[in-house]
Amino acid sequence: xxxxxxxxxxxxxxxxxxxRQRCANKLVLTKSEIRLxxxxxxxxxxxxVQAVLTAMRAKILGEEI
Numbered sequence: 686x687x688x689x690x691x692x693x694x695x696x697x698x699x700x701x702x703x704x705r706q707r708c709a710n711k712l713v714l715t716k717s718e719i720r721l722x723x724x725x726x727x728x729x730x731x732x733x734v735q736a737v738l739t740a741m742r743a744k745i746l747g748e749e750i
Contacts, residue, residue, distance in 0.1 A: 705745055712742040 719734055720726060726734070743750050 705747075709742045709745045712738045712745070714738065 716731060716735075719731065723734065740750050
């Protein structure tokens with residue numbers, strides 16, 4: 686039988702992972718959403734923004750960049 690501390694640690698860990706996923710999902714934006722926030726951009730600027738968002742998302746999720 687698991688004790689309270691093990692159950693708490695598992696619930697906490699699951700909660701942290703769920704929150705990381707929610708935060709990472711907020712960085713998934715369409716080009717239209719990015720343009721709405723940033724205004725007019727060149728193709729190169731758009732690629733840069735998308736690369737930065739992808740890197741930030743990977744970092745939040747603890748993935749290799």
